Amino acid sequence: xxxxxxxxxxxxxxxxxxxxxxxxxxxxxxxxxxxxxxxxxxxxxxxxxxxxxxxxxxxxxxxxxxxxxxxxxxxxxxxxxxxxxxxxxxxxxxxxxxxxxxxxxxxxxxxxxxxxxxxxxxxxxxxxxxxxxxxxxxxxxxxxxxxxxxxxxxxxxxxxxxxxxxxxxxxxxxxxxxxxxxxxxxxxxxxxxxxxxxxxxxxxxxxxxxxxxxxxxxxxxxxxxxxxxxxxxxxxxxxxxxxxxxxxxxxxxxxxxxxxxxxxxxxxxxxxxxxxxxxxxxxxxxxxxxxxxxxxxxxxxxxxxxxxxxxxxxxxxxxxxxxxxxxxxxxxxxxxxxxxxxxxxxxxxxxxxxxxxxxxxxxxxxxxxxxxxxxxxxxxxxxxxxxxxxxxxxxxxxxxxxxxxxxxxxxxxxxxxxxxxxxxxx
Amino acid sequence: xxxxxxxxxxxxxxxxxxxxxxxxxxxxxxxxxxxxxxxxxxxxxxxxxxxxxxxxxxxxxxxxxxxxxxxxxxxxxxxxxxxxxxxxxxxxxxxxxxxxxxxxxxxxxxxxxxxxxxxxxxxxxxxxxxxxxxxxxxxxxxxxxxxxxxxxxxxxxxxxxxxxxxxxxxxxxxxxxxxxxxxxxxxxxxxxxxxxxxxxxxxxxxxxxxxxxxxxxxxxxxxxxxxxxxxxxxxxxxxxxxxxxxxxxxxxxxxxxxxxxxxxxxxxxxxxxx
Numbered sequence: 141x142x143x144x145x146x147x148x149x150x151x152x153x154x155x156x157x158x159x160x161x162x163x164x165x166x167x168x169x170x171x172x173x174x175x176x177x178x179x180x181x182x183x184x185x186x187x188x189x190x191x192x193x194x195x196x197x198x199x200x201x202x203x204x205x206x207x208x209x210x211x212x213x214x215x216x217x218x219x220x221x222x223x224x225x226x227x228x229x230x231x232x233x234x235x236x237x238x239x240x241x242x243x244x245x246x247x248x249x250x251x252x253x254x255x256x257x258x259x260x261x262x263x264x265x266x267x268x269x270x271x272x273x274x275x276x277x278x279x280x281x282x283x284x285x286x287x288x289x290x291x292x293x294x295x296x297x298x299x300x301x302x303x304x305x306x307x308x309x310x311x312x313x314x315x316x317x318x319x320x321x322x323x324x325x326x327x328x329x330x331x332x333x334x335x336x337x338x339x340x341x342x343x344x345x346x347x348x349x350x351x352x353x354x355x356x357x358x359x360x361x362x363x364x365x366x367x368x369x370x371x372x373x374x375x376x377x378x379x380x381x382x383x384x385x386x387x388x389x390x391x392x393x394x395x396x397x398x399x400x401x402x403x404x405x406x407x408x409x410x411x412x413x414x415x416x417x418x419x420x421x422x423x424x425x426x427x428x429x430x431x432x433x434x435x436x437x438x439x440x441x442x443x444x445x446x447x448x449x450x451x452x453x454x455x456x457x458x459x460x461x462x463x464x465x466x467x468x469x470x471x472x473x474x475x476x477x478x479x480x481x482x483x484x485x486x487x488x489x490x491x492x493x494x495x496x497x498x499x500x501x502x503x504x505x506x507x508x509x510x511x512x513x514x515x516x517x518x519x520x521x522x523x524x525x526x527x528x529x530x531x532x533x534x535x536x537x538x539x540x541x542x543x544x545x546x547x548x549x550x551x552x553x554x555x556x557x558x559x560x561x562x563x564x565x566x
Numbered sequence: 567x568x569x570x571x572x573x574x575x576x577x578x579x580x581x582x583x584x585x586x587x588x589x590x591x592x593x594x595x596x597x598x599x600x601x602x603x604x605x606x607x608x609x610x611x612x613x614x615x616x617x618x619x620x621x622x623x624x625x626x627x628x629x630x631x632x633x634x635x636x637x638x639x640x641x642x643x644x645x646x647x648x649x650x651x652x653x654x655x656x657x658x659x660x661x662x663x664x665x666x667x668x669x670x671x672x673x674x675x676x677x678x679x680x681x682x683x684x685x686x687x688x689x690x691x692x693x694x695x696x697x698x699x700x701x702x703x704x705x706x707x708x709x710x711x712x713x714x715x716x717x718x719x720x721x722x723x724x725x726x727x728x729x730x731x732x733x734x735x736x737x738x739x740x741x742x743x744x745x746x747x748x749x750x751x752x753x754x755x756x757x758x759x760x761x762x763x764x765x766x767x768x769x770x771x772x773x774x775x776x777x778x779x780x781x782x783x784x785x786x787x788x789x790x791x792x793x794x795x796x797x798x799x800x801x802x803x804x805x806x807x808x809x810x811x812x813x814x815x816x817x818x819x820x821x822x823x824x825x826x827x828x829x830x831x832x833x834x835x836x837x838x839x840x
Contacts, residue, residue, distance in 0.1 A: 210593075218592035241592060303596055322596040353597045372597055405576055405612070408604045412597075459572075462605070463579055468598050 164249075165196055165548065165557055166236055168221025172205040174238055176249065176289075196557075200249060200289040205240040217242050223308050227330070230314070235294070237317065241304040244319055246295035246330065252288045256280040300326050300336045307357045313364040320357035320369060327381075339387050340369060340379065355470075356416045363422065366391075374411035374429060376436065394425070394436050396443045406458040406467060414470035419479040420551070426482055428473040431455060433484050435496065448494045448501055451486050453524045453535045466540050474549040474556075485544025488533065489560055490520055506544060506558050573613035580606040 163179035178199035208217035219240055227235040233250035258280040263269050303321035310317045318327050318339070325340035340357075344350055352373040360366035365381045377390035398407060410430040417426045424445075425436040431452060434444035450471075454461060461467040466487070473484040485491045486503070494501040503520045523532035546559040583602045587594055 213593070215593040216591050220592075304593075306597075350596075350600060353600055355597065372600060405573075405605050405608045408608075409601045412601065459576065462576070465583075468601065 163196075163550070164199065164226070164234060166224045166226065166238075167546075167557075167559065168204065168224045168238055170220045172203055172207070172219030172221060172240065174202055174204045174221065174224065174236075174247075176200045176291075200291055202247070202291040204238045204245060204247065205243065208242070210242075222305055225308050225310050225317070227310055228314050237308050237310065239305050239308050239319065242298070242301055244297040244300070244305070244308060244328075245293050246297070247291055248294045249289065249291050252290060253284060253286070254282040255285045257283045295330065295333050297328055297333050297336070300328070306355060309358040309367070311359045311364050312362055316364075318357055318359060318367060320354050322353040325354065325357055325367075325369060337385070339367075339381060339385070341386065341388060355413050358416055358418055361418050361420060361422045368416060368418070368425060370413035370416040370427060372412040373408070374413055376413070376416060376425060376427060378438065392438070392441050394441050394444075396434075402455070404458060406462055409462070409467050410455075410458065415472045417473060417475060419475050420477065421479055424479065426473050426475060428471050428484050430467060430469075430471075433473050433482060433492075433494065435482070446496065446499070448482070448492075448499075450484055450492050451522070453522055457535070461540070464540065466543070469543055469545060471544075472546050474547055476549050476554065477552050483547060483549065483556065485547055485558070487540050487543050488538040489542040489544060490522075491544045491547065491558060506560050570613055573609040576609040577606055577613065580609065 165177040165179075166174055167177070168174045176199040177196035179196050204221060205219040207219045209215070210217055217240065222239050222241065224236055224238045227237065227246075233248050236247050236249065238245055238247065257264075258278050260274060260277055260280075261269055261271075297319070300319060301321040301324065303323050305319055305321045307320040308317060309320075315331075316327055316329050318325055319336075320326075320340075323341065323343040324338055326336040327339050328336045340354070342352070342354065352371045352375075355370050355372055357367060357369035360368070366378060367381070368376055368378045370376050374395060376394040378392040378394070379387035380391045381387060383389070383391065398411065404410075413427045413429050415426075415428045418424070419426065423438060425438065427434050427436065427444075428450075431454060432450055433448045435446040436443075437445045458467060471485050473482060475482055480496055481493055482496065483491060483493045489506045490503050491506060492501050492503055503522065505518055505520045521529065521532045522538070523529075523534050542560065544558055544560060548557045550556070580602045584599060584606075587599055587602075
């Protein structure tokens with residue numbers, strides 16, 4: 141399945157629909173478009189064979205955000221989709237939230253496969269009939285028709301943020317969600333668009349004293365009063381909304397002291413957390429900074445319980461990565477459904493998976509050519525010294541334009557979606 | 567030395583990024599600019615500290631201790647007699663944060679210094695390079711030996727010599743070093759190492775009152791120079807920045823360094839406006 145090749149940046153979010161057992165995957169791109177994929181089911185009769193079913197096909201495409209302009213500040217607002225999140229499924233329709241830098245929208249995705257026929261006052265083409273020609277009355281009948289997927293905006297949450305929105309997270313109470321920008325986090329009710337509550341505000345009184353910004357935020361998967369947000373300094377703050385209305389004061393702060401041996405000009409950039417995810421169990425946190433992924437236990441604040449090197453060989457190349465702006469790339473990280481494997485992206489179309497039980501990591505390459513589902517991906521290795529094996533890639537020959545930033549893992553099965561520069565792969 | 571070159575290069579790149587971010591679609595990205603400014607400050611600190619460790623053999627720590635005490639009030643401390651290096655620091659202009667670099671005077675042994683009579687003028691604020699240069703020139707006119715360096719200082723390139731002398735002069739805070747410094751200054755002025763000048767610029771450019779420039783005794787003429795500098799308008803950041811990325815030469819590098827503070831300022835003001 142391919143995305144528009146002009147839109148390299150894609151956001152993912154998976155939905156596992158337990159009611160109708162539909163599998164939907166939504167991706168957003170730089171042009172403000174959202175594409176929803178649906179997984180084919182093998183056959184309708186038998187119970188679903190998880191992991192056996194077919195590919196994902198395009199289900200619907202719609203334009204979520206348009207370029208906008210802030211007249212007050214004379215700033216253009218990009219239509220690029222920053223995050224997409226599905227809402228927990230409740231009825232026949234699916235709802236998703238999508239956001240660009242400033243505005244969050246709630247979309248309703250519904251199917252229509254029947255349409256009424258036999259109107260009394262309208263003819264088949266919809267034109268109003270001349271009343272004098274109506275001689276008898278009948279009740280319109282629903283007839284099956286081709287499947288149509290309708291996507292309509294149901295809510296638009298605008299004017300909530302002064303800075304660029306970087307995260308949205310739906311709460312486990314199915315009623316509220318949070319949106320985070322660089323300095324503030326707001327909590328919204330899904331039904332109310334003209335009001336939001338500010339729950340975190342780290343803007344200093346004097347902007348020149350600014351030292352850190354919020355980089356990601358997420359609600360706890362089970363506890364609707366807990367949320368976590370990460371900062372550009374590499375700290376995580378867990379906040380409990382029961383403590384106060386404004387959660388500037390954190391309940392717990394998770395940070396690891398910096399290793400003085402690794403100090404360089406770019407230490408701050410490298411320690412900035414680009415993504416944070418709760419585990420499905422709610423016990424652990426997964427964070428991604430530029431060179432590592434770390435697993436934190438909510439009960440231990442003084443440091444991560446596990447640290448995995450994603451591409452340590454880049455540490456000596458930070459200066460050139462700074463020059464070509466690659467050091468600012470924001471990689472995402474994901475858990476698998478059982479919280480036993482974590483995954484994150486890297487360069488050269490590589491992505492890394494780490495098995496938490498064994499502590500081992502593997503590098504895989506996302507090949508466009510292997511578009512068959514369940515094709516075995518090649519294990520790759522980056523040559524950093526010692527004996528070079530055939531097939532090893534040298535650090536200097538890595539293609540830094542092929543970066544895997546966005547990915548999603550199916551909440552129940554071993555299916556992953558990875559955004560490459562011009563496509564989506566499962 | 568290579569640290570300085572590296573630090574200087576990183577500073578130039580950072581400034582270029584800040585400049586480019588202003589014209590980017592979608593507005594200024596706060597997170598990225600914050601990180602770039604942190605890199606900029608780290609590089610500057612390394613640049614300055616490197617300079618000191620190289621230039622000052624003794625009393626480095628003392629000197630730095632003194633230097634960190636720079637405050638606005640020091641402005642008034644300028645001694646009437648000009649002795650060692652005169653540092654003309656032009657404060658970045660309208661930055662509440664930036665403390666105008668004032669020349670610090672070390673009165674330790676004016677007499678000794680007098681003998682050297684090297685004017686070091688380091689423009690801390692790059693705000694207006696030309697104006698600082700002018701002031702430097704003025705200062706230099708006071709002391710004959712300095713005149714050698716002064717003329718060199720003129721437009722950014724020649725400033726190298728001056729800068730060189732300045733940093734060295736800055737490095738010293740006490741008597742014994744002073745003579746040493748002075749001699750260094752002269753040498754450096756003559757050598758006009760380009761590499762040094764950027765460093766010096768950088769030092770001067772330090773905006774957050776962390777500069778180590780140690781102020782030598784200031785002349786009254788320096789005071790007037792300062793006034794000139796403060797009075798000079800800050801030429802638009804854009805113009806300077808645009809000059810910066812284009813120029814690869816040392817002088818442009820120097821300008822860039824000088825712009826450092828300014829760049830931080832505009833960024834801050836941009837953020838505030840944000």
